[in-house]
Each structure stands twice: as structure tokens, then as C-alpha cells.
Amino acid sequence: MTDSTSNSSASALVTGAAGFIGSHVADHCLAQGMRVTAVDDLSGGFRENVPAGAAWIQGDVRNPHFVASLWEREKFDYVYHLAAYAAEGLSHFIRRYNYETNLLGSINLINCSVKHGVKCFIFTSSIAVYGHNQLPMTEDLVPQPEDPYGVSKYAVELDLRCAERMFGLPFVVFRPHNVYGERQNIADKYRNVIGIFMNQVLQDLPMTVFGDGLQTRAFSHVDDVAPLIARAPLVPAAINQVFNVGADTPYTVRELAETVARAFDLPCQLKHLPARDEVVHAFSDHSKSRSVFDSAAPIDLSSGIARMAGWVKSKGPARPVEFSNIELHKNLPPSWARP
Numbered sequence: 001m002t003d004s005t006s007n008s009s010a011s012a013l014v015t016g017a018a019g020f021i022g023s024h025v026a027d028h029c030l031a032q033g034m035r036v037t038a039v040d041d042l043s044g045g046f047r048e049n050v051p052a053g054a055a056w057i058q059g060d061v062r063n064p065h066f067v068a069s070l071w072e073r074e075k076f077d078y079v080y081h082l083a084a085y086a087a088e089g090l091s092h093f094i095r096r097y098n099y100e101t102n103l104l105g106s107i108n109l110i111n112c113s114v115k116h117g118v119k120c121f122i123f124t125s126s127i128a129v130y131g132h133n134q135l136p137m138t139e140d141l142v143p144q145p146e147d148p149y150g151v152s153k154y155a156v157e158l159d160l161r162c163a164e165r166m167f168g169l170p171f172v173v174f175r176p177h178n179v180y181g182e183r184q185n186i187a188d189k190y191r192n193v194i195g196i197f198m199n200q201v202l203q204d205l206p207m208t209v210f211g212d213g214l215q216t217r218a219f220s221h222v223d224d225v226a227p228l229i230a231r232a233p234l235v236p237a238a239i240n241q242v243f244n245v246g247a248d249t250p251y252t253v254r255e256l257a258e259t260v261a262r263a264f265d266l267p268c269q270l271k272h273l274p275a276r277d278e279v280v281h282a283f284s285d286h287s288k289s290r291s292v293f294d295s296a297a298p299i300d301l302s303s304g305i306a307r308m309a310g311w312v313k314s315k316g317p318a319r320p321v322e323f324s325n326i327e328l329h330k331n332l333p334p335s336w337a338r339p
Contacts, residue, residue: 010035010119015079017038017039017045019040021124023045025229027051030051030054035055035074036055037055040083055074061081062104064111067109078119078233084101084102086126087149089147089277092331098149106159119170119233122232170239180194180305187318188320197260199318202313210333224299243293247298276333
């Protein structure tokens with residue numbers, strides 16, 4: 001193993017730090033001894049998720065003036081960029097919002113990182129960059145994204161490579177997939193199927209499944225993902241590399257629904273909706289990340305779901321939030337149309 005467990009007194013900027021994965025990454029950065037500045041616009045995150053030890057700043061990374069102002073407060077050694085709107089299916093219908101949020105916001109941060117000599121830019125991409133029919137997904141495959149979300153993520157990856165060649169900005173890219181766990185926003189009806197299922201179960205509603213439910217995914221608990229992201233700049237062998245990260249075993253959406261029902265000790269009730277245009281099978285290989293990071297075996301799905309279910313029960317159900325600015329309505333799944 002080439003992993004390093006050294007603590008650091010470095011200064012870290014974590015974007016999306018009030019969100020799900022971002023808040024967990026901020027936790028782990030603090031545990032490593034870093035000074036953490038937590039940034040979020042609260043469009044999908046919650047102030048309560050931000051670790052108490054982090055300096056909190058609310059703002060939108062799409063605004064280049066706001067991003068520039070962050071460096072007026074502190075000189076950052078590391079930038080952990082997790083702010084994004086990660087809705088693959090919906091991204092077809094919110095194309096401008098997708099690219100402004102996921103691509104242009106990233107470029108604002110990369111520009112400032114170059115200007116101010118950031119030591120490493122850690123970017124959370126997605127296996128959405130791969131597209132379909134590339135199984136198992138390995139880092140040496142040529143990405144072929146099939147939705148605007150995947151396109152935006154891959155564009156940032158390419159830009160980071162350009163910034164490294166032209167300006168010497170070191171980077172690490174992670175491609176997680178279907179991450180779930182405590183602090184996930186269960187009110188978002190367009191993404192995070194586990195959160196959607198649990199919110200429906202809490203309201204005595206059937207779990208809604210697009211198509212036949214035989215789509216397969218490998219579902220990754222956040223504790224299998226966030227620690228590696230936080231450690232990345234401290235691991236020399238990770239610099240300027242791309243890593244898949246997450247769970248290994250794929251499950252059908254039906255199997256997932258059955259696992260969620262068991263966690264709530266309820267019968268599995270499904271409501272099938274018309275199939276949508278999506279990648280049917282998606283799971284990745286993690287040999288590369290395991291060869292570089294000293295990480296434990298992934299949390300099994302039943303145990304991870306049980307942990308998240310306990311947290312969700314303590315929080316109670318949430319009213320699904322409607323996206324307020326659908327740009328294209330053609331071919332929009334009926335269940336996503338505003339009432």
C-alpha cells in the first residue's frame with residue numbers, strides 16, 4: 001500500500017459542505033487536523049450538516065466574484081470540490097442549470113486554484129461519465145457519457161488535466177456511484193433512489209420504480225467514499241490520478257426495494273412507472289483505488305441500509321421538493337411534471 005495516514009495542518013476549502021457527501025468529507029478533513037472552510041449555497045444541503053469545527057460561508061460557486069472572495073479570507077492548500085446537482089435523468093431537462101452549476105462553477109474554482117497556487121484540487125466526478133455497455137467500468141475506458149450531467153463531470157475532468165499540463169495544478173478525481181447514507185436529502189424526488197424509497201415508506205406509500213426494476217447498480221455507503229476523498233492529497237500515489245470508488249456488488253432496483261422494506265420491517269410494495277431513458281446496468285471496478293488507498297472492505301448493502309434507515313426514522317418523512325425551473329418538457333417523465 002502507498003496510503004499515508006499523516007495528519008496535516010493544511011487549510012482546506014470544501015464546497016458542497018452542507019450537502020451529503022461534502023459534509024462527511026469535511027468531517028474527515030477536520031479529523032486529519034486540517035483547517036476547513038465549508039461552503040454551500042443551501043440549494044440542496046442543510047446548515048445542520050456542516051461540522052461544528054469548520055468555518056462556515058454561504059455562497060454560490062457559480063458566482064466568480066464570490067469564489068474569488070474566498071481566497072481573500074484564506075490561502076487554501078487543498079480544494080475539495082463536491083458542490084453539484086447530481087441528477088442524471090433530470091439533467092436532460094435542465095441543461096442550462098446543469099452546465100452552469102456543474103461545469104462553470106467548477107471552472108471558477110479551478111481558475112482561483114491556479115491563481116493562488118493550490119497544492120491539490122480534489123474533484124468528485126461520477127461513473128455517469130462512462131455511459132452504457134462498458135462493464136465493469138474501469139478507469140482506462142474512454143468515457144462516453146449519455147446525459148448532460150455525465151458530460152459536465154467529464155468536461156471538468158478534462159479541464160483539470162489541461163490545468164495540470166498548462167499550470168501545474170495537481171488534482172485527484174473520484175468517480176463514486178449511487179452513494180447513500182446518513183444526511184442524504186430524502187426530499188429530492190429526482191435523485192438518490194434509496195432516499196426516495198425511504199421517504200415513500202415513511203409515508204406508507206409504495207416505492208416507485210421506473211420500468212421493470214431490473215436495472216442494476218452497486219450502491220455505496222458514504223463511509224466507503226468520503227474517507228478516501230479526504231485522504232487523497234496526502235497520498236502521493238493518488239496525485240493526478242482518477243479513481244472509481246464505492247461498493248462492488250450490483251443489485252437490481254427490485255432487490256434494493258426489498259432490502260429497504262426489510263429495514264423498516266414492512267412488506268415490499270412497488271408502483272411501476274413508465275421506463276425512462278437511462279443506463280440500464282452500471283457498476284465499476286475498484287482495483288485501482290484499493291491498490292493505492294488502505295481502505296476496509298465495503299459496507300454490505302443490508303448493513304448500510306439499516307444504518308441509514310435508523311437515521312431516517314429519527315428524522316421523519318420529508319415533503320418532496322419540486323424543481324422550480326424545468327427548461328424542457330418534451331419527454332419529461334410524467335412523475336416529474338409539476339402538479
